[in-house]
Each structure stands twice: as C-alpha cells, then as structure tokens.
Amino acid sequence: MKIVTIKDIAREVGAAPSTVSTVLNGKAREMRISVTMAERIEKAAAEMGYRPNHVAVSLRTGKSKVLGLIVEDISNVFFASLAKIIEEEADSIGYKVLYCSTENNEEKARDRIRMLAHHQVDGFLLTPTEGMKQDVQKIVAQQKPLVLMDRYYPGLPIPYVLVDNYRGVSEGMEHLFNKGYRKIAFVTNDLNQVQMVQRKKAYEDAMDSRKLSKDGLLLEMAFDIKPEKAVTETREFIGKLPELDAVFFATNYLGVYGLEAIKALELRIPADLAVICFDDNDIFRLYTPGITIIKQPMENIARTAMELLMRQFDSAPYAITDLQVKLPATLIERQST
Amino acid sequence: MKIVTIKDIAREVGAAPSTVSTVLNGKAREMRISVTMAERIEKAAAEMGYRPNHVAVSLRTGKSKVLGLIVEDISNVFFASLAKIIEEEADSIGYKVLYCSTENNEEKARDRIRMLAHHQVDGFLLTPTEGMKQDVQKIVAQQKPLVLMDRYYPGLPIPYVLVDNYRGVSEGMEHLFNKGYRKIAFVTNDLNQVQMVQRKKAYEDAMDSRKLSKDGLLLEMAFDIKPEKAVTETREFIGKLPELDAVFFATNYLGVYGLEAIKALELRIPADLAVICFDDNDIFRLYTPGITIIKQPMENIARTAMELLMRQFDSAPYAITDLQVKLPATLIERQST
C-alpha cells in the first residue's frame, strides 16, 4: 500500500503537481483549469486513493487546523462535556483538537501549553491556573488566538468566557430568601481560584445585605478531599447547626458528598432544607428531587468559546471587551417526581 | 516576536543548520561536535527562545508523535476516564493525542478515522463500531499501529484490550448464587455490541446451568433511553416480579437508573436484594452501600492499550494473539458505612 502523493497523480495524468494541487483544492474554476484536465485529475485522485498529507499542508500554509484544549481534568464530567461540545464545534469548521489535563499542577500546565505550541496549534482553549499566566500572556502577545474558559485573570486583556459566578450565587441566595430561609450555610473548597472567591463573596454579600449572621456557617474543605472524608466533615458541620434552613454548596462535587451527609442526618434536619449547587447532573435529578440548582450553561460556554476563538481568526478588528463574556447561570428548581 | 528557527541560531553562532540540529537533538557527543560549539548553540537557542516546529519535524521524519483516540462519547465518564489515562501514558513517552467522539454514528466514525489518518497520527486507539470495520482493517493492513478498546471484532487479527465480559458476569452470578439467590433478573440494553451480547450470554448460561427459569426475568431497554423512562420501565418490570432475589444490571448507566426504581419500590422488595453493575462510581459508593459491583479496570485497560500500541511501534516481531488481551473484572462488595 504505497502512499499516494500529488506528484504521483501528476505523473499519472501528465500534469504538473501544481495543477493537481489547484484542482484538488477546488480552485480549478478560479484558476481556469480546463474542465477535461480537472476531471482527469479528480478521477485519478479517487482511483489511486489519494489522501492529503495534512502535516505537509500545515508546514506550507502555517495553519495546522488543530486546536489545543487544556483542562484541569478531562475525566471530570464538567470538563468532559466541555470537551465534547468543543470537538463538535471544531469539527464543523474543519478543526481537530489536542487535549491535555493539568491536574492543577502548575509545572505540568506550563509544559502542556508549550508542547501544544510546538505542535503549532492554531488556537488555545483553556481553563487557566495561576501558574500559566506568564505563558498565556506570551501567547496573546504573539497574537495567537486564545480563550480562557471557566476561570480568568481579572484585569488582563485576555479573551474569556465563563458563567457569572457572583450573579449566579446572588440569585440563588435571593431564591432561598424568598422561600423564607434565613440561616443559610455555605460549603466551599479552599482553592483560591477567582470563581470560587466570587461565589463566596456573593454569599457573604447576600447575608450581609440582610444583616444576617454568618457565624459558623462557612465550611471550607480541602479541594482534593476524599469523598468519605467530605461526607464526614459535612455531616459534623451540619450536625452542629441545628437551626439550619439551607445549605449552599459552591461546587457540584461538594454537593454530591454533602447530600449524602444530609441524608445521614435526615431525622434531625427540617424537611424543607434546601440545597443549591453550581451544577446539574443525573445524581441530583435522581436522588434529590426538589433540589434547587444553579446550572452552568456548558453548551453555551463551549460554543461561545469557539465563537470567540473564530473571531480572533478573522482579520476583522475587535475590541478586547467584545471577547470577554460572562454568561448568566440558570436557576432550576427540580420538582419531585 | 519573530519565530526563531534553526537557521537563525546557525547564523547567530556561525555554524551550519545541520550542526545546530544535531546539537539540539542531543546528538552532539555521538556526532563528535566540539564541546565549545555545542555549548554556544545551546546557549543561543535558550537566549533566542528557540521552539522546535513539530510540524516540520513530522514531515521530515514521518513521525507525528500524535495518537488518535476515537470513542463513542468523550463526555461519558467511562470514556473520559479512559481518555485521561491515555493522555497521561502518551505524555510520558512524548506523544500527544487527538480525540473524537462518534456518537455511535457510523458515518461520523468513518469520517473521523479518515481525518485522523490525514493528520498522520502514528497510532489509533478506538472503541470500534460495526461500520468502522472496513477502515480499521485497512489501517491494520497498512501496518499502522492500532488497538481496539472495550469492544472488538471476534475472529479478526486485530489488537484489542477489553474486560472479559463473559467471565465477569459469570463470576457475578456465582457470587449471587453463593448468597443463596435464585430468582435473578437481568437488565440490559438493545444494542447488539459484542460485549453486551456476551454479558447476556453469561447470565443465561449461569441460569441454565443451575436449571433456573429465566422466564420474564430479562429486560432489554433502548440504548438511548431517557433517565426518567428508564426508571419507569425498571420500576414496572421489578414491580411485576414479587419473588425477586436480585437484579443484575448489565451496564453502569442502567444501574444508576435502576437503583432509583428500586428505591421507589423499597417497601415491596426484600432487604437482601442485590444489584450488580458492570462498573463502579461515586454514585454507588454514596447511595448504595452494600451493593456488589463488577468493576472494569479502567486504568488497566488504558495502560494495556498503550502498551499494545507501543509494542507495535517496536520493530520486534510479535504474534497477533499477544496483542489481544482480555482483562479480568474485579468483583467488589461494597460495605455499608
């Protein structure tokens, strides 16, 4: 099975490689190649099983038609569903995507971003970490298209798309207040990521604005806590707060573990205890009908990210602020089945 | 920010591009380049911020150092965790990976496999569908390294790694028998994939060997069933079987939905009802202590797949049967906390 090249076809039909290239790129009309020649070339290419070597095209044109995706952990549903939609969108415009996970490991993150650059990706989609900041800025300075997702560097002129975390939590708190809840606990992790900081701030501001005490209502767990440990900690935490009206979980993950803890305390906790998580998934749907969810619009994030990337591919000028998007979260109140 | 090439470095230090290449590839000793020259080159490369253009290397060497990963749906935890480990393993030997989802869509699958070929991937890792068979065979015929995961084409000389589904279910059934259960139901989907067929066969053989009736004990649901519908169907199914001892779910997904149905029927069903799923995850851990799980060793599958791929990269000869691996599943009996 010899690999067929453009030269082979040229030899076969008695034309120059350049003519073959022109025809195979659909520029026959444009370049006014004779219809007979064009047809002979098309036919030969099909018969000989010609497959373009994309690497050669990349080297010559400087466009690899490959995007680089860097997330914290591709096996996490949040990022996996991002990856899914990004691949679909990329595919629809002829791009493929290389992915990497960083595990929140700064060194790894820097290495990955560089490897992707070596592979000449045409654009970057990433959930940044603090340690990537330098490299990200360098990429932007080089005019390489790039979009941050889920997180961002406040103040820097870098394109991003994320959910409006502050507003999402604010609306969630308002929702709980409207249901008459006042003693509301907040469970978060100890990661200092912007989005986590903003969620916490929104909770604090909401409580403050109603002049409600937050004393002892905040639980911060290690970001890499084991499920069993998370359940125990949450259980102890809730157990100490007998008058609790609601618990607001700042992440989906904590919510899942938190629910188990709440279940374990079922007898002690008022039936109208409410839980809000910053995500949605089958677990909530199936095991906690009635729960209130602040949902990140994943599809929307992914599609918007691709859109912002494409915008940078265009030569049309744009204002950086047009490339910084905060999407609203969706508040869903699940009904019991 | 001009892109620095090997030529620029050569000009800078007054050497030939070939010398620079040799040094930067760590072959200075081998080619007996003078230490002074080597050092000057290394220094200049670092100072000028030289980054190898991988596309050029690929074209020249014929090795892209990129693998192609095709799964049914990257957003599914099963495949996402495969993807995670594969990326880690690939990274450790200097490879990147391009991924695609097929959605079980044959046309899409064929398109993806071809696109990856155009991108000159050095090897393929994929969860095959029936419609990819032709393309897969062509790739193997071209001596391109390839490994099938999770599924395979029985009888064809193609490398694969998957869990021994028949044996896994057999052991699970044996486990249930040992607990004294006799009336055991089996819930599966209507997809005709090899692995599903084998799981069902193992269930049937187990029941037959004990001369137990399977009448009305088999539930086959549409593979793309909506969660709500799955719960309803499972509930009705179990509701009609009052003497039931256990339910064996053939997939993790069905298990999750099935558990909800079982919960809804809790009062009617004997306390020692057992459930076996062909997977493990946090949901089970948290919501169904005591459940018995037949776990697919994901890590092992992914690592083995990479190993089999590497084996093909080597020039050492191998027997095709060495590249066809069935891994044992792990039987886990979860304890209540």
Added chain:
DNA sequence: CTGAAAGCGCTTACAG
C-alpha cells in the same frame, strides 16, 4: 569535527 545538499508533501506566487 563540520558544512552543503537533498528532500519530506504540499501551496503559491510567478512566468509563459
């Protein structure tokens, strides 16, 4: 010990 040359497969001005 080091450099000049060819070539990977393609595309794109350029010349006729």
Added chain:
DNA sequence: CTGAAAGCGCTTACAG
C-alpha cells in the same frame, strides 16, 4: 490555461 521553481522548518546521509 498550465508548468517550473521556491520554500515552509527540519533531519539525515554524504562529503570533506
């Protein structure tokens, strides 16, 4: 309307 030539950035025999 079509072909010859240059070149993308690199590596690898080959020659000295």
